[in-house]
Amino acid sequence: MTLQLFDSAAGELRPFEPLRAGTVGMYICGLTTQGSPHIGHVRFTVAFDILRRWLEIGHGYEVTLVRNVTDIDDKILNKSAEHDVPWQEWSYAHERETNDALDLLGVRRPSYEPRATGHVTDMVELMQILIEKGHAYAAEDGSGDVYFDVRSWPEYGSLTRQKVDDMEAAADADPRGKRDPRDFALWKGHKAGEPESASWPTPYGQGRPGWHLECSAMARRWLGDEFDIHGGGIDLRFPHHENEQAQSRAAGLGFAQYWLHNGWVTLGGEKMSKSLGNTLAVGEITKKVRPLVLRYYLGAVNYRATIEYHDGSLDEAAAAVARIEGFLERALDQAPSGDFVAVPDAFATAMDDDLNVSGALAVVFDAIREGNTALDAGDRTRAEELALEVVAMTEVIGVNPYDAQWNSCGDDRSNEALDHVIEVLLASRKQARADRDFATADLIRDQLSAAGVTVEDTADGARWSLMPAADRAAQRTKD
Numbered sequence: 001m002t003l004q005l006f007d008s009a010a011g012e013l014r015p016f017e018p019l020r021a022g023t024v025g026m027y028i029c030g031l032t033t034q035g036s037p038h039i040g041h042v043r044f045t046v047a048f049d050i051l052r053r054w055l056e057i058g059h060g061y062e063v064t065l066v067r068n069v070t071d072i073d074d075k076i077l078n079k080s081a082e083h084d085v086p087w088q089e090w091s092y093a094h095e096r097e098t099n100d101a102l103d104l105l106g107v108r109r110p111s112y113e114p115r116a117t118g119h120v121t122d123m124v125e126l127m128q129i130l131i132e133k134g135h136a137y138a139a140e141d142g143s144g145d146v147y148f149d150v151r152s153w154p155e156y157g158s159l160t161r162q163k164v165d166d167m168e169a170a171a172d173a174d175p176r177g178k179r180d181p182r183d184f185a186l187w188k189g190h191k192a193g194e195p196e197s198a199s200w201p202t203p204y205g206q207g208r209p210g211w212h213l214e215c216s217a218m219a220r221r222w223l224g225d226e227f228d229i230h231g232g233g234i235d236l237r238f239p240h241h242e243n244e245q246a247q248s249r250a251a252g253l254g255f256a257q258y259w260l261h262n263g264w265v266t267l268g269g270e271k272m273s274k275s276l277g278n279t280l281a282v283g284e285i286t287k288k289v290r291p292l293v294l295r296y297y298l299g300a301v302n303y304r305a306t307i308e309y310h311d312g313s314l315d316e317a318a319a320a321v322a323r324i325e326g327f328l329e330r331a332l333d334q335a336p337s338g339d340f341v342a343v344p345d346a347f348a349t350a351m352d353d354d355l356n357v358s359g360a361l362a363v364v365f366d367a368i369r370e371g372n373t374a375l376d377a378g379d380r381t382r383a384e385e386l387a388l389e390v391v392a393m394t395e396v397i398g399v400n401p402y403d404a405q406w407n408s409c410g411d412d413r414s415n416e417a418l419d420h421v422i423e424v425l426l427a428s429r430k431q432a433r434a435d436r437d438f439a440t441a442d443l444i445r446d447q448l449s450a451a452g453v454t455v456e457d458t459a460d461g462a463r464w465s466l467m468p469a470a471d472r473a474a475q476r477t478k479d
Contacts (some may be wrong), residue, residue, distance in 0.1 A: 002015045003054075003059060003352045004352060004353060006260065007259055007260070008259040008260065008261050009158070009159050009258075019257060024061045024228050024229065026063060026065050026230075027219040027229070027230050028066070029215060029233075030068045033070065034079050036094065036097055036282075037094075039265055039281075039285065039294070040271065042105065042298070043262060046107060047231075047262040047303035048303075049107045049108055050299055050303070050397055050398060051303070052065055052108065054396055058351055064112075064223065066110060066112045066114065066218065066222045067112075068116065071115045073116075076090060076091050077198060087197070097283075101282040104286060104291045107398075114221065116209060120209065122218070126251055129252070130148065133250065135148060135153055136149060141177045143177050144187070144189020144205030144206060145174065145177050145188055146185070148186055148247050148250075150180060150184070153249075153250045159237065160237050170183060186213045187202060187207050187208070187209060187210060188209070190205070211240065213247065219244075219248075219256075225254055226254025226255055227255070228258060229256065229258045230255075230256035233262055234263055235271070237259075262304060263303070265298075266306055266308050267280075285314070288314075289314045290318075292321055292399060293321050296320060296321050296397075297314055299357060299398060300320070300358065300361060301357055302357055302358060303355055323365065324399070327371055328391065328402070331375060331380070332384060336391055340388075346363045347360050360393065360396075367386045370386055371390070426444075426455070426464065428440075429445060430461075
């Protein structure tokens with residue numbers, strides 16, 4: 001089946017065909033480094049990490065992923081001033097915090113992560129092209145502001161299917177120098193009271209870039225004049241992405257061929273945001289649940305769906321992760337090595353349907369049910385086959401317990417030590433049974449159970465496995 005993606009610009013599913021065979025160029029709007037990342041912020045990174053993995057693992061593409069850092073804007077300047085911290089220090093501290101949060105969630109680092117402040121030359125060049133083509137102008141009031149002339153570009157509004165006359169005035173700059181209130185800022189002239197370090201020289205005066213110009217310039221620098229996929233949150237469609245597309249295409253660039261937008265994380269039906277005060281910081285949540293559980297929660301549905309957070313959300317995710325881990329621990333004696341096996345056709349079909357992750361996870365849990373049934377029937381060969389498929393499928397979604405990122409089923413040195421200790425205890429238990437000292441044998445088994453280790457006596461000898469995480473927690477509570 002051909003990969004189908006919902007293109008926001010077309011408003012429909014489209015078969016994915018890259019511009020260049022075997023490669024995919026993808027740009028996603030990164031976070032503005034004004035504050036600590038919450039789960040509403042980072043949902044998009046998990047969504048597009050899954051897309052990247054499926055493009056690479058499922059279709060064999062070589063993916064170049066660019067995720068920018070907006071490290072200069074009004075919010076950063078305002079927040080840093082409120083806290084009496086230099087804006088560069090404020091921005092960089094939150095950039096590091098964001099990357100730490102994404103690493104914690106198993107989001108793979110992008111191919112390139114450009115900062116806006118490092119691409120001012122590219123922005124000025126693009127702005128000059130637009131002025132020369134008659135699509136932008138410098139404000140006549142001498143403020144140093146430069147605006148995009150929305151009425152000069154007949155296609156303005158096509159991404160979000162709006163008419164210019166129906167749009168509200170752009171609120172990203174002082175309106176006094178605009179020809180039309182809907183014109184948006186490409187460049188913002190330096191204002192009294194702003195740090196001198198937050199401005200750069202241009203032919204139009206000192207100033208700093210507008211948000212929209214930043215992304216067009218960085219995408220062009222790292223992916224070229226046209227590329228395959230542009231992604232971001234649904235709230236960025238207008239005005240940010242509409243403006244990006246308009247200014248890039250008005251400059252003669254092909255720009256993005258597909259536009260993908262992920263849904264929100266909501267709390268009480270409202271978008272999760274700092275302004276509403278309903279944020280849940282990644283660092284705080286992962287003090288209460290494992291990062292693997294939070295990753296599963298954020299990635300378990302289609303990227304376009306809204307995720308409504310409630311008190312039981314993470315409990316449900318934890319139970320699902322425990323089912324995956326429990327089966328793999330039962331079915332596999334050691335971590336799989338080498339290449340992954342092919343994913344089942346049903347899983348691939350679901351993922352090719354605009355990344356239908358919930359449908360793909362249904363295939364995962366079908367395999368787990370069949371695998372547990374096979375284990376109960378003594379068919380370890382079939383159970384191992386299914387376990388390897390589960391590993392391959394969860395790798396695509398980014399929740400493979402054997403990934404060193406999670407270290408929940410891995411075979412590192414600590415697990416090797418655990419193996420040795422348990423095998424010594426089982427040998428002692430075996431000897432006790434041979435000596436008909438059943439009290440000692442039962443005591444060893446009870447001690448292992450209290451430690452979260454299940455012992456199964458078979459015709460081939462005793463087998464052991466770690467209890468699923470949920471069962472271990474229940475055991476500790478009981479003890």
